[in-house]
Amino acid sequence: MANGAQDGSRLVQVQAPAQRFAYLQAAVDDAAAEGQRGEELLIPLLQAVQGKFGYLPAEDLAAVAEILHVPLSRVYGVATFYNQFRLTPVGKHIIRSCTGTACHVKGAQMLRDALQAELGIAPGQTTPDGRFTWELVACLGACGMAPVIMIDDEFHGRLTPQQLPRILRTYSA
Amino acid sequence: MAKQKTERVQAAQTSATPAAAGAAAATGGATTVEITVDGRKVQVPAGSTLLQALRGIGIHVPTLCYLEGRTPFGGCRVCVVEVAGRRNLVPSCSEPVQPGMVVSTHSQRVLRGRKTVVELLLANHPEDCLVCERNGNCDLQDLARELGVRERRYRGEKRQARPDLGSPVERDPNKCILCGKCVRVCSEVQGVGAIDFTNRGFRAVVAPALGRTLQEASCVYCGQCVMVCPTGALRERSSLEEVWAAIHDPNRVVVAQVAPAVRVAVDSQFGMPATLESTRRLVAALRQIGFDRVFDTQWSADLTIMEEAHELVERLQAAGAVPGNTDTAGATGPERRPGATGHVGPLPLFTSCSPGWIKYVEHFHPDFLPHLSTCKSPQQMLGAVIKRLYAFEQGINPNRLFVVSIMPCTAKKFEAERPEMQPAGTRDVDAVLTTRELLRMMELAGVSPADQEPMDFDSPLGESTGAGTIFGATGGVAEAALRTAFWMVNGRDLEKVDFPAVRGLEGVKEAVVDLQPGKKGGIQLRCAVVNGLANAGKLLDSIRRGERQYDFVEFMACPGGCIGGGGQPRPANVEELKRRMAGLYALDQESAIRVSHRNPTVVELYRRHLGQPGSEAAHKLLHTRYTARPGLAEQLLAQAQEQ
Numbered sequence: 001m002a003n004g005a006q007d008g009s010r011l012v013q014v015q016a017p018a019q020r021f022a023y024l025q026a027a028v029d030d031a032a033a034e035g036q037r038g039e040e041l042l043i044p045l046l047q048a049v050q051g052k053f054g055y056l057p058a059e060d061l062a063a064v065a066e067i068l069h070v071p072l073s074r075v076y077g078v079a080t081f082y083n084q085f086r087l088t089p090v091g092k093h094i095i096r097s098c099t100g101t102a103c104h105v106k107g108a109q110m111l112r113d114a115l116q117a118e119l120g121i122a123p124g125q126t127t128p129d130g131r132f133t134w135e136l137v138a139c140l141g142a143c144g145m146a147p148v149i150m151i152d153d154e155f156h157g158r159l160t161p162q163q164l165p166r167i168l169r170t171y172s173a
Numbered sequence: 174m175a176k177q178k179t180e181r182v183q184a185a186q187t188s189a190t191p192a193a194a195g196a197a198a199a200t201g202g203a204t205t206v207e208i209t210v211d212g213r214k215v216q217v218p219a220g221s222t223l224l225q226a227l228r229g230i231g232i233h234v235p236t237l238c239y240l241e242g243r244t245p246f247g248g249c250r251v252c253v254v255e256v257a258g259r260r261n262l263v264p265s266c267s268e269p270v271q272p273g274m275v276v277s278t279h280s281q282r283v284l285r286g287r288k289t290v291v292e293l294l295l296a297n298h299p300e301d302c303l304v305c306e307r308n309g310n311c312d313l314q315d316l317a318r319e320l321g322v323r324e325r326r327y328r329g330e331k332r333q334a335r336p337d338l339g340s341p342v343e344r345d346p347n348k349c350i351l352c353g354k355c356v357r358v359c360s361e362v363q364g365v366g367a368i369d370f371t372n373r374g375f376r377a378v379v380a381p382a383l384g385r386t387l388q389e390a391s392c393v394y395c396g397q398c399v400m401v402c403p404t405g406a407l408r409e410r411s412s413l414e415e416v417w418a419a420i421h422d423p424n425r426v427v428v429a430q431v432a433p434a435v436r437v438a439v440d441s442q443f444g445m446p447a448t449l450e451s452t453r454r455l456v457a458a459l460r461q462i463g464f465d466r467v468f469d470t471q472w473s474a475d476l477t478i479m480e481e482a483h484e485l486v487e488r489l490q491a492a493g494a495v496p497g498n499t500d501t502a503g504a505t506g507p508e509r510r511p512g513a514t515g516h517v518g519p520l521p522l523f524t525s526c527s528p529g530w531i532k533y534v535e536h537f538h539p540d541f542l543p544h545l546s547t548c549k550s551p552q553q554m555l556g557a558v559i560k561r562l563y564a565f566e567q568g569i570n571p572n573r574l575f576v577v578s579i580m581p582c583t584a585k586k587f588e589a590e591r592p593e594m595q596p597a598g599t600r601d602v603d604a605v606l607t608t609r610e611l612l613r614m615m616e617l618a619g620v621s622p623a624d625q626e627p628m629d630f631d632s633p634l635g636e637s638t639g640a641g642t643i644f645g646a647t648g649g650v651a652e653a654a655l656r657t658a659f660w661m662v663n664g665r666d667l668e669k670v671d672f673p674a675v676r677g678l679e680g681v682k683e684a685v686v687d688l689q690p691g692k693k694g695g696i697q698l699r700c701a702v703v704n705g706l707a708n709a710g711k712l713l714d715s716i717r718r719g720e721r722q723y724d725f726v727e728f729m730a731c732p733g734g735c736i737g738g739g740g741q742p743r744p745a746n747v748e749e750l751k752r753r754m755a756g757l758y759a760l761d762q763e764s765a766i767r768v769s770h771r772n773p774t775v776v777e778l779y780r781r782h783l784g785q786p787g788s789e790a791a792h793k794l795l796h797t798r799y800t801a802r803p804g805l806a807e808q809l810l811a812q813a814q815e816q
């Protein structure tokens with residue numbers, strides 16, 4: 001793929017819409033400045049997409065494929081391999097429920113049941129109003145506060161199901 | 174220049190691997206190294222992998238994910254061996270040989286390790302062997318038998334993915350063992366990249382991007398993934414039911430046509446020599462199965478050559494490379510099509526027989542569409558002649574005819590479905606069977622060609638020449654076209670019709686052929702012959718960049734041409750491809766007529782119906798057009814542009 005940029009086969013037909021994807025070109029330049037080239041740029045570009053939108057829109061995956069001259073299937077394969085990448089839009093706030101051992105012992109399942117009832121969605125989903133996205137994570141590394149959830153970058157520890165509605169109300173729609 | 178050619182040839186052919194190259198450097202270029210295998214000292218080629226070395230000395234090492242000549246994957250661990258001094262079992266496919274290595278290939282530890290690997294694969298496998306299409310012809314099944322798996326020691330979760338059915342190549346991810354051979358063939362050999370690994374761990378599945386289907390993913394349906402799949406996860410969409418239904422319907426006249434590459438594969442399957450007599454046994458077998466007429470796709474290959482060689486000469490004339498009004502032109506020589514309306518296409522002329530190649534250009538290189546010959550493929554030419562001329566002459570209602578073409582190809586199923594191939598809504602070719610499907614028909618009907626008394630093809634569309642035969646091998650279409658183009662330019666036949674320069678399994682071959690020897694400088698025709706779509710893509714890029722200039726290029730989607738087609742019996746390894754190729758050239762040698770323009774019934778067709786090659790009538794019946802097909806990424810970008 002090192003010679004990808006020279007064989008203009010695809011770019012002949014497809015000019016990625018200029019303004020829409022200008023941020024990707026900037027990301028290419030940044031990564032290139034650090035000596036990355038060709039397929040090495042794939043992950044940095046995906047990070048740039050997610051940094052901009054919070055997830056990876058299909059059109060932007062297509063733009064990455066075109067820019068790097070790699071098949072869309074490869075781009076999609078990498079995007080689905082890493083947990084850090086999302087393919088669906090995320091809510092305004094991200095709730096992460098810890099499923100680690102300590103939290104499990106301290107009643108994480110009851111918290112999850114309460115969250116499910118409160119939010120009306122399953123883990124991995126986003127509320128219809130776009131306010132919350134809810135995920136399960138293996139461990140938040142805050143076992144001393146078990147059971148714990150994290151909303152955006154704030155920890156909420158030693159939680160009981162009864163406290164949840166009040167906490168959720170503090171996060172704006 | 175020579176170097177570049179070597180590189181490209183290597184890309185298609187070599188079995189050298191990065192690991193092997195590293196080993197070659199390490200051993201300082203010695204040609205062999207000594208290793209100990211199962212207590213025996215042996216010399217093996219330096220720079221080879223352990224697997225290659227072991228196979229080279231006749232030791233069977235099982236593999237699942239190993240793909241001859243491609244990047245070692247080391248994924249399945251079935252090829253493990255024990256190497257003294259190494260803590261773990263070593264996957265031989267990705268291990269370079271080192272001098273002094275001491276290897277055990279079937280120690281207790283090795284056998285137990287391999288068996289456990291297969292048992293773990295089976296733990297997640299549907300194990301529906303009895304109703305699986307690959308029953309009896311499955312690498313996983315073979316391994317389970319070979320390794321003596323006799324109980325289910327592990328039971329794991331089964332994958333519950335939705336099969337991707339309906340297009341000429343079908344996927345059932347639940348049977349997939351994630352060996353990745355299809356992924357490597359699709360991207361490395363074919364340069365298409367329609368599928369890749371998605372997700373991770375237990376959820377990992379080989380699939381097109383964005384959860385789409387193969388149909389949406391610019392798959393060209395070449396079927397090379399089907400050829401390498403060790404299980405039933407990839408297969409052709411079968412047409413057997415509709416073909417049997419037509420055969421069993423007394424009101425239908427069922428017509429078979431057989432491609433050249435099919436017969437040599439059948440010969441090889443039944444241990445018959447590649448002779449015209451064996452072909453006539455195949456004809457008898459088809460009649461025995463119940464086909465009412467048996468015609469030869471080689472007949473229409475000859476017809477294709479008449480049209481395509483004419484088109485070549487026409488484009489050369491338009492480019493000023495050949496005088497427009499040649500005094501040597503014979504009765505059916507290169508005269509301008511009377512009342513020609515369309516413009517003459519540009520040089521280089523690209524062949525158009527391979528439907529995988531056509532779809533590849535439509536998806537990935539649409540700027541080259543005007544270079545494609547407008548000739549339909551032999552399959553579609555014969556379909557058109559049967560439905561629209563033969564039916565008429567025989568007084569058969571075309572709606573009663575059911576044309577079945579038997580092809581080494583999965584992409585032919587797509588070609589027959591193209592709207593251009595269904596004038597007035599009826600298909601010229603009603604069903605396409607792969608060679609594998611034909612073999613299943615023979616099995617079901619209890620018919621073996623080896624047991625048949627030889628019979629002739631039906632007249633008149635069963636007569637063919639050696640030129641039509643060699644269509645089945647890479648270089649054959651170019652050679653056949655050159656034989657007839659020479660005659661069209663000079664009004665006389667070649668003394669020697671063989672063009673060895675365009676023969677052989679190399680990925681890219683080049684030749685300069687003098688179309689008019691003896692005449693002031695002659696006409697130097699710059700030809701190339703390419704097989705494998707990754708090779709094709711590289712050549713197109715170099716033409717686009719102006720690095721390469723040609724007048725005529727033959728492209729075949731599959732490695733080796735149709736003999737290595739995606740519809741052929743497995744395995745289609747290099748030895749088998751060589752056998753099939755040798756068979757085709759032997760049949761060509763054995764043929765009484767070896768140039769398409771001497772096929773008597775083809776000449777007769779022009780005399781009675783079509784006039785000259787390239788005439789209006791010929792264009793109406795035998796030519797087609799192509800469409801740019803933006804891929805998934807292009808479609809998404811176009812949508813983004815609209816927003």
